[in-house]
Structure formats: structure tokens, C-alpha cells
Amino acid sequence: xxxxxxxxxxxxxxxxxxxxxxxxxxxxxxxxxxxxxxxxxxxxxxxxxxxxxxxxxxxxxxxxxxxxxxxxxxxxxxxxxxxxxxxxxxxxxxxxxxxxxxxxxxxxxxxxxxxxxxxxxxxxxxxxxxxxxxxxxxxxxxxxxxxxxxxxxx
Numbered sequence: 001x002x003x004x005x006x007x008x009x010x011x012x013x014x015x016x017x018x019x020x021x022x023x024x025x026x027x028x029x030x031x032x033x034x035x036x037x038x039x040x041x042x043x044x045x046x047x048x049x050x051x052x053x054x055x056x057x058x059x060x061x062x063x064x065x066x067x068x069x070x071x072x073x074x075x076x077x078x079x080x081x082x083x084x085x086x087x088x089x090x091x092x093x094x095x096x097x098x099x100x101x102x103x104x105x106x107x108x109x110x111x112x113x114x115x116x117x118x119x120x121x122x123x124x125x126x127x128x129x130x131x132x133x134x135x136x137x138x139x140x141x142x143x144x145x146x147x148x149x150x151x152x153x154x
Contacts, residue, residue, distance in 0.1 A: 031101070033149075034101075034105075034146045034149040034150050035096065035101065035104070035150070037142070037146045038092060038096065038104055038108060038146055038150065039093070039096065041089075041092070041108075041139075041142065041143065041146070042088075042089040042090075042092040042093045042096075043089065043093075044089075045085045045086075045088055045089040046085065046086050046089035046090065048082075048085050049081070049082040049083065049084070049085025049086035049087075049088075049089065050082065050086065051082070052078055052079060052081045052082030052085060053079055053082035053083070053086070054082075056074075056075045056078035056079055056081075056082065057070045057074075057075060057078075060078055062131070062135070063118070063122065063127075063131070063135075064118075064122035064127040064128040064131030064132050064135060064136065065121075065122055065125055065127040065128075066127065084114075088111055088114065091107065091111075092104065092107055092108065092111070095107055101150045101151075102150065102151045102152075104150050105146070105147040105148065105149070105150025105151035106147065106151060107147075108143045108144075108146055108147035108150065109143070109144065109147035109148070109151075111143060112140050112143040112144050112147065115135075115136040115137070115139040115140040115143065116136070116140045118132075118136040119132045119133065119136035119137050119140065122136060
């Protein structure tokens with residue numbers, strides 16, 4: 001790594017370009033598709049996490065449970081979900097830039113526990129079955145498939 005690389009590492013544009021270069025140059029299109037899906041999932045969960053941090057009362061109804069009271073204490077309880085989501089997405093993106101695809105796949109397999117747990121909570125609490133399966137269940141399934149593809153298990 002030269003001095004220009006060190007200087008540009010903090011620049012988000014250069015980080016995004018490095019990620020795109022990693023995705024495009026080192027892998028065939030067949031290998032790149034799971035990586036692109038991993039990027040989409042990571043960015044998606046970061047966006048959802050940001051909504052939980054900034055507008056927790058607006059997005060909480062989409063989780064599949066009855067929307068909670070709209071008071072300061074409830075909003076404070078919803079924000080840890082936002083932190084969890086943002087951190088989860090950032091870990092996957094960081095691993096994509098610093099680790100090999102197998103480790104990214106393993107991370108996705110482990111992180112698939114989160115939407116599985118979310119789906120179980122929604123179902124166990126009498127929440128929306130359609131949201132439990134269509135949001136959390138599908139997310140879990142996609143994470144499992146992409147994770148397995150990245151570690152070449154399927």
C-alpha cells in the first residue's frame with residue numbers, strides 16, 4: 001500500500017471504488033453475484049438501522065409486532081435495534097474489504113440467526129404472520145443461501 005492509498009482510505013468514494021474493484025476484478029460473474037447480494041443486504045440493514053435510530057416510531061410498525069407506545073422511553077428501547085442493524089451491516093462490508101469470501105459467507109450464516117430470532121419473536125408474540133415470514137423469514141433464507149454460496153457449500 002503506497003502513501004496515496006493510505007491517504008485515500010478515509011475517503012468514502014475511494015472505499016466504494018475499492019469494493020467495486022474487489023467485486024469485479026477478483027471474481028467471475030457467477031462468483032460476484034453472491035457478493036453483490038451481500039452488499040445489498042448489508043446496505044439495506046444499515047438503512048433500516050438508521051431509520052430505527054432517527055425515526056423509531058415510524059419504522060417499528062414494519063417489524064410485524066403491534067406498534068409500541070410513542071413515548072421517549074419506548075423510542076429509547078427501539079434504538080438499540082438500530083445500532084445492532086447498523087453494526088451488522090458495517091461488519092459485513094468491512095469483512096468484504098478485508099477478508100476472503102468464505103469469511104463473509106460464514107458471517108452471513110451466523111448473522112442469519114438475527115432474522116430467524118426476529119421471526120420467532122413476531123410469531124411467538126401473536127404478531128403479523130405475513131410480515132414474520134415475508135420480511136424476517138425471507139431475509140433469513142436469503143442470508144443462508146448467499147452465505148452458503150460464498151463458502152461454496154452449494
